[in-house]
Amino acid sequence: MVHFVGAGPGAPDLITLRGAELLKNAGxxxxxxxxxxxxLLALAREDCRIYNSAEMTLEQVIExxxxxxxxxGDIVRLHTGDPxxxxxxxxxxxxxxxxxIPWDDTPGVSSFCGAAAALGAEYTLPGxxxxxxxxxxxxxxxxxxxxxxxxxxxxxxxxxxxxxxGMLEEVQTALLSGAYSADSPAAIVYKATWPxxxxxxxxxxxxxxxxxxxxxxxxxxILVGGFLSGGYDRSKLYDPAFTTxxxxxx
Ligand code: SAH
Numbered sequence: 001m002v003h004f005v006g007a008g009p010g011a012p013d014l015i016t017l018r019g020a021e022l023l024k025n026a027g028x029x030x031x032x033x034x035x036x037x038x039x040l041l042a043l044a045r046e047d048c049r050i051y052n053s054a055e056m057t058l059e060q061v062i063e064x065x066x067x068x069x070x071x072x073g074d075i076v077r078l079h080t081g082d083p084x085x086x087x088x089x090x091x092x093x094x095x096x097x098x099x100x101i102p103w104d105d106t107p108g109v110s111s112f113c114g115a116a117a118a119l120g121a122e123y124t125l126p127g128x129x130x131x132x133x134x135x136x137x138x139x140x141x142x143x144x145x146x147x148x149x150x151x152x153x154x155x156x157x158x159x160x161x162x163x164x165x166g167m168l169e170e171v172q173t174a175l176l177s178g179a180y181s182a183d184s185p186a187a188i189v190y191k192a193t194w195p196x197x198x199x200x201x202x203x204x205x206x207x208x209x210x211x212x213x214x215x216x217x218x219x220x221x222i223l224v225g226g227f228l229s230g231g232y233d234r235s236k237l238y239d240p241a242f243t244t245x246x247x248x249x250x
Contacts, residue, residue, distance in 0.1 A: 005079070
């Protein structure tokens with residue numbers, strides 16, 4: 001059986017208890033070596049066979065799984081953050097279905113959550129934004145036209161932009177042609193929750209310059225929106241005057 005597992009954003013103790021247990025029991029681990037913290041492999045059994053998928057094609061990954069599945073042990077396919085975001089898991093799940101190899105999926109802490117924790121930020125502040133747009137700039141993977149960054153930026157919602165730290169100029173230009181102005185708050189978080197984590201707080205107008213000064217080109221998430229600065233409304237949930245299922249308001 002194959003277990004897709006979210007490794008979390010970097011710090012090895014941010015994997016789930018379930019994910020750690022699966023790693024400990026695996027006969028084989030195929031990990032995304034470009035981003036998964038190799039420290040997690042310390043959990044593996046001594047006789048566990050380890051593959052680094054950064055050096056493999058989809059076909060080679062599926063072939064490795066097929067071979068390992070034939071040996072009868074459990075296989076962990078370890079992805080960074082949560083597998084459901086930019087994880088290229090669906091094509092693997094479909095290939096396993098076609099081969100009749102069973103699989104399940106264990107979520108992980110996505111890097112957009114790790115980045116918010118690093119900043120001490122809340123994406124969904126009352127009176128500011130109640131939505132988070134998770135997106136990316138087009139790279140070798142195209143982005144559907146309706147989802148171009150300048151179109152999404154029109155909402156002025158909180159945004160977490162993945163896979164785009166090498167295109168800060170383009171990100172900045174796109175955001176400025178949306179609802180954001182040069183002084184809208186922004187941040188770049190490099191390697192959130194890793195020991196080498198870097199936090200750059202800036203504005204949309206200084207995004208490219210600030211990222212350049214910090215030398216950030218990859219493994220970073222770009223955050224934009226009013227949630228990164230001052231004002232917001234108090235929550236209703238914890239308002240003394242507000243009655244909920246669990247508490248009577250005064
Ligand atoms: N599934 C992953 C995302 C994989 S795509 C998740 O849920 O986080 C790879 C992109 O994720 C990187 O280009 C970067 O934008 C972001 N990323 C991954 N780990 C990160 C980290 N620790 N800090 C900041 N960004 C990270």
